[in-house]
Amino acid sequence: MIKKLAMMLLAASLAAGSSALLAQSVSSSLRGPAALNDEGPAPPMQPMKNTAEKEVRNYPEQPPVIPHSIDGYQVDMQGNKCLSCHARARTAESKAPMLSITHFMDRDGQFLASVSPRRYFCTQCHVPQSMANPPVSNDFVDIDTVLSHDKPGGKR
Amino acid sequence: MSSADIPQGTGAPAPEKRLGLVRRAWQFVLDLIDVLLKPSSIFGLGVLVLAGFVAGVIFWGGFNTALEITNTEKFCTGCHEMKDNVFAELKTTVHFSNRSGVRASCPDCHVPHNWTDKIARKMQASKEVWGHLFGSIDTREKFTDRRLELALHEWARFKANDSLECRNCHSAQSMDITKQSPRAVEAHQRFLFTGEKTCIDCHKGIAHHLPDMRGVPGWQ
Numbered sequence: 510m511i512k513k514l515a516m517m518l519l520a521a522s523l524a525a526g527s528s529a530l531l532a533q534s535v536s537s538s539l540r541g542p543a544a545l546n547d548e549g550p551a552p553p554m555q556p557m558k559n560t561a562e563k564e565v566r567n568y569p570e571q572p573p574v575i576p577h578s579i580d581g582y583q584v585d586m587q588g589n590k591c592l593s594c595h596a597r598a599r600t601a602e603s604k605a606p607m608l609s610i611t612h613f614m615d616r617d618g619q620f621l622a623s624v625s626p627r628r629y630f631c632t633q634c635h636v637p638q639s640m641a642n643p644p645v646s647n648d649f650v651d652i653d654t655v656l657s658h659d660k661p662g663g664k665r
Numbered sequence: 666m667s668s669a670d671i672p673q674g675t676g677a678p679a680p681e682k683r684l685g686l687v688r689r690a691w692q693f694v695l696d697l698i699d700v701l702l703k704p705s706s707i708f709g710l711g712v713l714v715l716a717g718f719v720a721g722v723i724f725w726g727g728f729n730t731a732l733e734i735t736n737t738e739k740f741c742t743g744c745h746e747m748k749d750n751v752f753a754e755l756k757t758t759v760h761f762s763n764r765s766g767v768r769a770s771c772p773d774c775h776v777p778h779n780w781t782d783k784i785a786r787k788m789q790a791s792k793e794v795w796g797h798l799f800g801s802i803d804t805r806e807k808f809t810d811r812r813l814e815l816a817l818h819e820w821a822r823f824k825a826n827d828s829l830e831c832r833n834c835h836s837a838q839s840m841d842i843t844k845q846s847p848r849a850v851e852a853h854q855r856f857l858f859t860g861e862k863t864c865i866d867c868h869k870g871i872a873h874h875l876p877d878m879r880g881v882p883g884w885q
Contacts, residue, residue: 561847577848581758583870588878590870592885599883604851623885 813876828864
Protein backbone atom coordinates (compact mmCIF):
# COMPACT_ATOMS: atom_id res chain seq x y z
CA MET A 510 0.00 0.00 0.00
CA ILE A 511 2.79 2.38 0.94
CA LYS A 512 4.60 1.33 -2.21
CA LYS A 513 1.55 2.19 -4.32
CA LEU A 514 1.23 5.60 -2.63
CA ALA A 515 4.89 6.33 -3.28
CA MET A 516 4.46 5.45 -6.95
CA MET A 517 1.49 7.80 -7.26
CA LEU A 518 3.38 10.61 -5.56
CA LEU A 519 6.32 10.05 -7.91
CA ALA A 520 4.07 10.14 -10.97
CA ALA A 521 2.36 13.32 -9.76
CA SER A 522 5.66 15.05 -9.07
CA LEU A 523 7.02 14.02 -12.48
CA ALA A 524 3.96 15.39 -14.22
CA ALA A 525 4.19 18.65 -12.29
CA GLY A 526 7.89 18.95 -13.04
CA SER A 527 7.52 18.34 -16.78
CA SER A 528 4.67 20.83 -17.11
CA ALA A 529 6.79 23.41 -15.35
CA LEU A 530 9.60 22.69 -17.82
CA LEU A 531 7.26 23.05 -20.78
CA ALA A 532 5.90 26.32 -19.47
CA GLN A 533 9.40 27.74 -19.14
CA SER A 534 10.55 29.49 -22.32
CA VAL A 535 13.87 28.07 -23.39
CA SER A 536 16.08 30.80 -24.73
CA SER A 537 19.74 31.47 -25.08
CA SER A 538 21.58 34.59 -26.14
CA LEU A 539 22.54 33.00 -29.46
CA ARG A 540 19.04 31.87 -30.42
CA GLY A 541 17.28 34.99 -29.29
CA PRO A 542 13.72 34.83 -27.99
CA ALA A 543 12.54 32.27 -30.57
CA ALA A 544 11.25 28.99 -29.09
CA LEU A 545 13.24 25.83 -29.74
CA ASN A 546 10.73 24.47 -32.22
CA ASP A 547 10.46 27.79 -34.06
CA GLU A 548 12.86 29.28 -36.51
CA GLY A 549 13.47 32.90 -35.63
CA PRO A 550 13.83 35.66 -38.19
CA ALA A 551 17.16 35.59 -39.98
CA PRO A 552 19.53 38.37 -38.95
CA PRO A 553 20.36 40.84 -41.69
CA MET A 554 23.30 39.84 -43.85
CA GLN A 555 26.45 41.77 -43.15
CA PRO A 556 28.78 43.13 -45.81
CA MET A 557 32.15 41.56 -46.39
CA LYS A 558 35.32 43.29 -45.29
CA ASN A 559 36.66 44.93 -48.43
CA THR A 560 39.59 47.08 -47.33
CA ALA A 561 42.28 44.97 -49.01
CA GLU A 562 44.47 45.60 -45.95
CA LYS A 563 46.58 42.66 -44.93
CA GLU A 564 45.53 41.10 -41.63
CA VAL A 565 47.98 39.70 -39.09
CA ARG A 566 47.87 35.94 -38.70
CA ASN A 567 47.02 34.65 -35.25
CA TYR A 568 49.52 31.81 -35.51
CA PRO A 569 52.17 31.02 -38.12
CA GLU A 570 50.28 28.16 -39.72
CA GLN A 571 47.05 30.09 -40.14
CA PRO A 572 45.96 30.44 -43.79
CA PRO A 573 45.81 34.21 -44.33
CA VAL A 574 42.25 35.50 -44.41
CA ILE A 575 40.99 37.25 -47.55
CA PRO A 576 40.70 40.99 -46.83
CA HIS A 577 38.46 41.69 -49.81
CA SER A 578 35.11 40.65 -51.23
CA ILE A 579 35.12 37.59 -53.46
CA ASP A 580 31.49 37.75 -54.61
CA GLY A 581 31.05 35.98 -57.92
CA TYR A 582 34.62 34.73 -58.11
CA GLN A 583 34.69 31.53 -60.12
CA VAL A 584 37.02 28.84 -58.80
CA ASP A 585 36.36 25.55 -60.54
CA MET A 586 37.66 23.20 -63.21
CA GLN A 587 37.31 25.91 -65.88
CA GLY A 588 39.26 28.66 -64.20
CA ASN A 589 40.44 30.25 -60.97
CA LYS A 590 39.69 33.92 -60.53
CA CYS A 591 41.95 34.20 -57.47
CA LEU A 592 44.95 33.06 -59.47
CA SER A 593 44.40 35.77 -62.08
CA CYS A 594 45.94 38.10 -59.47
CA HIS A 595 47.75 35.86 -56.97
CA ALA A 596 49.55 33.52 -59.38
CA ARG A 597 53.30 33.92 -59.59
CA ALA A 598 53.28 35.34 -63.10
CA ARG A 599 50.45 37.78 -62.33
CA THR A 600 51.77 39.44 -59.16
CA ALA A 601 53.94 42.05 -60.89
CA GLU A 602 50.89 43.56 -62.55
CA SER A 603 48.37 42.97 -59.79
CA LYS A 604 50.61 43.81 -56.79
CA ALA A 605 48.82 41.04 -54.94
CA PRO A 606 50.78 38.68 -52.66
CA MET A 607 51.94 35.56 -54.44
CA LEU A 608 50.54 32.34 -53.13
CA SER A 609 53.23 30.68 -51.05
CA ILE A 610 55.61 28.03 -52.29
CA THR A 611 53.81 25.38 -50.23
CA HIS A 612 50.97 25.57 -52.76
CA PHE A 613 53.29 24.11 -55.39
CA MET A 614 54.11 21.01 -53.31
CA ASP A 615 52.47 17.70 -53.90
CA ARG A 616 51.83 15.40 -50.97
CA ASP A 617 55.30 13.89 -51.24
CA GLY A 618 56.90 17.30 -50.80
CA GLN A 619 57.90 17.57 -54.44
CA PHE A 620 57.58 21.00 -56.01
CA LEU A 621 55.48 21.17 -59.15
CA ALA A 622 55.66 23.79 -61.90
CA SER A 623 52.32 25.32 -60.96
CA VAL A 624 49.72 25.13 -58.22
CA SER A 625 49.24 21.62 -56.92
CA PRO A 626 45.73 20.29 -57.54
CA ARG A 627 45.26 19.69 -53.81
CA ARG A 628 45.84 23.41 -53.19
CA TYR A 629 43.78 24.69 -56.11
CA PHE A 630 40.51 25.44 -54.31
CA CYS A 631 41.43 28.57 -52.39
CA THR A 632 38.34 28.89 -50.22
CA GLN A 633 38.92 25.51 -48.63
CA CYS A 634 41.40 27.32 -46.37
CA HIS A 635 41.19 31.05 -47.13
CA VAL A 636 38.00 32.86 -46.24
CA PRO A 637 36.73 36.42 -46.60
CA GLN A 638 35.77 38.27 -43.42
CA SER A 639 32.25 39.35 -42.53
CA MET A 640 31.67 42.69 -40.79
CA ALA A 641 29.18 41.03 -38.40
CA ASN A 642 29.70 41.35 -34.63
CA PRO A 643 30.58 37.91 -33.30
CA PRO A 644 27.79 36.70 -30.99
CA VAL A 645 30.37 35.02 -28.75
CA SER A 646 33.48 36.94 -27.81
CA ASN A 647 36.88 35.40 -28.28
CA ASP A 648 39.67 35.69 -25.73
CA PHE A 649 42.36 34.11 -27.87
CA VAL A 650 45.84 35.52 -27.33
CA ASP A 651 48.67 34.77 -29.69
CA ILE A 652 51.93 33.09 -28.72
CA ASP A 653 53.92 36.32 -28.57
CA THR A 654 51.59 37.65 -25.89
CA VAL A 655 51.87 34.41 -23.94
CA LEU A 656 55.68 34.44 -24.10
CA SER A 657 55.90 38.11 -23.13
CA HIS A 658 54.28 37.27 -19.78
CA ASP A 659 57.56 35.75 -18.61
CA LYS A 660 59.79 38.57 -19.71
CA PRO A 661 60.73 41.32 -17.31
CA GLY A 662 58.53 44.28 -18.04
CA GLY A 663 56.22 42.10 -20.16
CA LYS A 664 52.48 42.22 -19.92
CA ARG A 665 50.98 40.23 -17.04
CA MET B 666 -3.64 42.70 -112.80
CA SER B 667 -1.18 41.68 -115.46
CA SER B 668 -3.91 40.73 -117.86
CA ALA B 669 -5.46 44.18 -117.47
CA ASP B 670 -2.08 45.75 -118.14
CA ILE B 671 -1.25 43.83 -121.26
CA PRO B 672 -3.33 45.98 -123.64
CA GLN B 673 -1.50 49.05 -122.37
CA GLY B 674 1.88 47.37 -122.92
CA THR B 675 4.16 47.85 -125.90
CA GLY B 676 2.06 45.50 -127.93
CA ALA B 677 3.31 42.13 -126.85
CA PRO B 678 1.22 39.75 -128.96
CA ALA B 679 -1.00 37.33 -127.06
CA PRO B 680 0.76 33.97 -127.22
CA GLU B 681 -0.80 31.40 -129.55
CA LYS B 682 0.08 28.39 -127.45
CA ARG B 683 0.61 28.11 -123.72
CA LEU B 684 4.16 29.04 -122.74
CA GLY B 685 6.27 27.30 -120.10
CA LEU B 686 6.14 28.44 -116.48
CA VAL B 687 9.51 30.17 -116.63
CA ARG B 688 8.60 32.07 -119.81
CA ARG B 689 5.27 33.18 -118.34
CA ALA B 690 6.86 34.36 -115.12
CA TRP B 691 9.50 36.29 -117.09
CA GLN B 692 6.75 37.88 -119.18
CA PHE B 693 4.98 38.93 -115.97
CA VAL B 694 8.14 40.53 -114.64
CA LEU B 695 8.64 42.46 -117.89
CA ASP B 696 5.03 43.67 -117.78
CA LEU B 697 5.43 44.74 -114.17
CA ILE B 698 8.56 46.74 -114.94
CA ASP B 699 6.69 48.35 -117.78
CA VAL B 700 3.88 49.46 -115.46
CA LEU B 701 6.28 50.69 -112.78
CA LEU B 702 8.31 52.79 -115.19
CA LYS B 703 5.35 54.53 -116.82
CA PRO B 704 3.87 57.63 -115.11
CA SER B 705 0.49 57.10 -113.52
CA SER B 706 -2.45 58.25 -115.59
CA ILE B 707 -5.01 57.66 -112.81
CA PHE B 708 -3.57 58.89 -109.45
CA GLY B 709 -2.46 62.47 -108.82
CA LEU B 710 1.09 63.24 -107.78
CA GLY B 711 -0.08 64.38 -104.34
CA VAL B 712 -1.96 61.13 -103.75
CA LEU B 713 1.07 59.11 -104.76
CA VAL B 714 3.40 61.12 -102.51
CA LEU B 715 1.02 60.83 -99.57
CA ALA B 716 0.48 57.14 -100.16
CA GLY B 717 4.25 56.65 -100.37
CA PHE B 718 4.71 58.55 -97.12
CA VAL B 719 2.07 56.53 -95.26
CA ALA B 720 3.42 53.26 -96.63
CA GLY B 721 6.92 54.36 -95.61
CA VAL B 722 5.81 55.03 -92.05
CA ILE B 723 4.07 51.67 -91.87
CA PHE B 724 6.96 49.69 -93.33
CA TRP B 725 9.72 51.49 -91.46
CA GLY B 726 7.78 51.44 -88.19
CA GLY B 727 6.96 47.79 -88.70
CA PHE B 728 10.57 46.95 -89.45
CA ASN B 729 11.86 48.75 -86.40
CA THR B 730 9.16 47.30 -84.16
CA ALA B 731 10.00 43.79 -85.36
CA LEU B 732 13.68 44.51 -84.81
CA GLU B 733 13.04 45.76 -81.30
CA ILE B 734 11.04 42.62 -80.49
CA THR B 735 14.14 40.59 -81.34
CA ASN B 736 16.02 42.82 -78.91
CA THR B 737 14.23 41.72 -75.75
CA GLU B 738 15.15 39.32 -72.98
CA LYS B 739 11.92 37.42 -73.67
CA PHE B 740 12.86 36.85 -77.31
CA CYS B 741 16.44 35.81 -76.47
CA THR B 742 15.31 33.30 -73.87
CA GLY B 743 12.71 31.92 -76.28
CA CYS B 744 15.32 29.38 -77.37
CA HIS B 745 16.23 26.75 -74.82
CA GLU B 746 19.91 27.12 -75.73
CA MET B 747 19.85 30.59 -74.22
CA LYS B 748 17.32 29.95 -71.47
CA ASP B 749 18.98 26.88 -69.97
CA ASN B 750 22.61 27.90 -70.36
CA VAL B 751 23.63 31.52 -70.48
CA PHE B 752 20.43 33.03 -69.08
CA ALA B 753 20.38 30.61 -66.14
CA GLU B 754 23.95 31.65 -65.37
CA LEU B 755 23.18 35.35 -65.67
CA LYS B 756 20.51 35.02 -62.97
CA THR B 757 23.13 34.44 -60.27
CA THR B 758 25.17 37.52 -61.13
CA VAL B 759 25.12 41.17 -60.18
CA HIS B 760 23.94 42.14 -63.64
CA PHE B 761 20.62 40.38 -62.98
CA SER B 762 19.83 41.37 -59.41
CA ASN B 763 21.61 43.94 -57.30
CA ARG B 764 21.08 46.62 -54.68
CA SER B 765 19.79 49.31 -57.03
CA GLY B 766 17.47 47.07 -59.06
CA VAL B 767 18.91 47.92 -62.47
CA ARG B 768 19.07 44.89 -64.71
CA ALA B 769 21.19 44.47 -67.78
CA SER B 770 19.27 42.21 -70.13
CA CYS B 771 20.81 40.25 -73.02
CA PRO B 772 20.82 42.97 -75.75
CA ASP B 773 22.25 45.60 -73.40
CA CYS B 774 25.59 43.81 -73.59
CA HIS B 775 25.35 41.72 -76.74
CA VAL B 776 23.77 44.09 -79.29
CA PRO B 777 25.36 47.45 -80.14
CA HIS B 778 22.99 50.35 -79.43
CA ASN B 779 24.16 52.36 -82.45
CA TRP B 780 21.81 51.70 -85.40
CA THR B 781 24.36 50.77 -88.09
CA ASP B 782 26.31 48.50 -85.76
CA LYS B 783 23.05 47.01 -84.53
CA ILE B 784 21.98 46.06 -88.06
CA ALA B 785 25.43 44.60 -88.75
CA ARG B 786 25.21 42.52 -85.57
CA LYS B 787 21.67 41.43 -86.42
CA MET B 788 22.85 40.17 -89.80
CA GLN B 789 25.68 38.29 -88.10
CA ALA B 790 23.14 36.81 -85.74
CA SER B 791 21.45 35.00 -88.61
CA LYS B 792 24.22 32.43 -88.10
CA GLU B 793 22.79 31.86 -84.64
CA VAL B 794 19.40 31.08 -86.19
CA TRP B 795 21.17 28.53 -88.39
CA GLY B 796 22.85 27.09 -85.29
CA HIS B 797 19.49 26.81 -83.56
CA LEU B 798 17.80 25.11 -86.53
CA PHE B 799 20.59 22.58 -86.94
CA GLY B 800 21.12 22.07 -83.20
CA SER B 801 24.78 23.00 -82.97
CA ILE B 802 24.50 23.63 -79.20
CA ASP B 803 21.18 21.95 -78.41
CA THR B 804 22.50 19.98 -75.43
CA ARG B 805 24.42 21.14 -72.38
CA GLU B 806 27.41 19.03 -73.43
CA LYS B 807 27.53 20.48 -76.93
CA PHE B 808 27.26 23.94 -75.41
CA THR B 809 30.08 23.50 -72.92
CA ASP B 810 32.25 21.97 -75.64
CA ARG B 811 31.89 25.12 -77.74
CA ARG B 812 31.78 27.62 -74.88
CA LEU B 813 35.39 28.73 -75.39
CA GLU B 814 34.83 29.40 -79.08
CA LEU B 815 31.66 31.38 -78.37
CA ALA B 816 33.29 33.30 -75.54
CA LEU B 817 36.31 34.14 -77.70
CA HIS B 818 33.96 35.72 -80.26
CA GLU B 819 32.41 37.97 -77.62
CA TRP B 820 35.75 38.87 -76.01
CA ALA B 821 37.14 39.79 -79.43
CA ARG B 822 34.08 41.95 -80.13
CA PHE B 823 34.38 43.78 -76.79
CA LYS B 824 38.11 44.21 -77.26
CA ALA B 825 37.62 45.62 -80.77
CA ASN B 826 35.02 48.23 -79.76
CA ASP B 827 36.77 49.15 -76.48
CA SER B 828 34.05 47.47 -74.39
CA LEU B 829 31.44 49.82 -75.82
CA GLU B 830 28.48 47.88 -74.43
CA CYS B 831 29.97 48.03 -70.91
CA ARG B 832 30.54 51.75 -71.29
CA ASN B 833 26.94 52.40 -72.33
CA CYS B 834 26.27 52.18 -68.58
CA HIS B 835 29.68 52.30 -66.89
CA SER B 836 31.52 55.34 -68.17
CA ALA B 837 34.95 56.22 -66.86
CA GLN B 838 33.88 59.87 -66.64
CA SER B 839 30.98 59.23 -64.27
CA MET B 840 32.84 56.67 -62.20
CA ASP B 841 33.41 57.97 -58.66
CA ILE B 842 36.44 55.99 -57.54
CA THR B 843 36.23 57.36 -54.01
CA LYS B 844 33.18 55.12 -53.62
CA GLN B 845 35.08 52.05 -54.79
CA SER B 846 37.09 49.54 -52.84
CA PRO B 847 40.83 50.26 -52.57
CA ARG B 848 41.65 47.44 -54.95
CA ALA B 849 39.22 48.73 -57.58
CA VAL B 850 40.51 52.30 -57.21
CA GLU B 851 44.07 51.25 -57.89
CA ALA B 852 43.25 48.97 -60.79
CA HIS B 853 40.98 51.53 -62.49
CA GLN B 854 43.50 54.33 -62.05
CA ARG B 855 46.35 52.29 -63.42
CA PHE B 856 44.65 50.49 -66.27
CA LEU B 857 41.27 52.00 -67.15
CA PHE B 858 41.94 55.74 -66.98
CA THR B 859 45.25 55.41 -68.79
CA GLY B 860 43.57 53.44 -71.56
CA GLU B 861 46.04 50.62 -71.11
CA LYS B 862 43.28 48.07 -70.76
CA THR B 863 39.60 47.88 -71.56
CA CYS B 864 36.83 46.50 -69.32
CA ILE B 865 36.78 42.99 -70.76
CA ASP B 866 40.52 42.50 -70.17
CA CYS B 867 39.92 42.11 -66.43
CA HIS B 868 36.18 41.51 -66.12
CA LYS B 869 35.75 38.25 -68.00
CA GLY B 870 33.10 35.91 -66.66
CA ILE B 871 31.10 38.52 -64.75
CA ALA B 872 27.79 37.64 -66.39
CA HIS B 873 28.23 34.01 -67.45
CA HIS B 874 30.36 31.07 -66.36
CA LEU B 875 33.84 30.94 -67.78
CA PRO B 876 34.96 28.46 -70.41
CA ASP B 877 38.15 26.48 -69.92
CA MET B 878 40.54 29.38 -69.27
CA ARG B 879 43.80 27.56 -69.91
CA GLY B 880 45.77 29.59 -72.43
CA VAL B 881 43.68 32.74 -72.04
CA PRO B 882 46.04 35.64 -71.23
CA GLY B 883 46.02 36.54 -67.55
CA TRP B 884 44.54 33.22 -66.48
CA GLN B 885 46.07 29.99 -65.33
